[in-house]
Amino acid sequence: QKEVEQDPGPLSVPEGAIVSLNCTYSNSAFQYFMWYRQYSRKGPELLMYTYSSGNKEDGRFTAQVDKSSKYISLFIRDSQPSDSATYLCAMRIQGAQKLVFGQGTRLTINP
């Protein structure tokens, strides 16, 4: 079993829809959670960073962490074609140097 599981998709939704991207993890020691966005053949860029359970909002993006269920989500409101990308979740144990990445979910927003 992988430490971090992420549905690879692909996920295709119409413009304006609310998108929900999810990751589950098995190691309860993970304390820091990130979402990265990666456009095709580019390097990932950090989108959201959280370290506690609950919600964090930034514009159209909301990151949600549920440590009791070992589940994190990224919600995108009013999705735009420019949101079409691969979204990678990542997480880290306190004191550890290594980030553990999910497989990435490929998202397409159709005009």
Place this chain on the structure above:
Amino acid sequence: DGGITQSPKYLFRKEGQNVTLSCEQNLNHDAMYWYRQDPGQGLRLIYYSQIVNDFQKGDIAEGYSVSREKKESFPLTVTSAQKNPTAFYLCASSFDRATNEKLFFGSGTQLSVL
């Protein structure tokens, strides 16, 4: 503009050949990393360096080597011992050597085998 520059964008390797991927950053970051990305898989850590003249193996270091002679540069050599080198290689850096969540990535190098 500050950032991370990877070169070349595309690279082809012949069997038995060593190739070197370049990574340069002007962000004044202490820590630098090399990741490998295969289709449908997450990023896997090859090597990382928290300070000049020091580096550590990641999860898949076999068949790869690195050096960190300057703060700005962290080249990766894919040796002939790496039997399945075809992948997208990403270099990254972070300001805080102790925590590496906020990674800044380069645009990647696609390595293919001839």
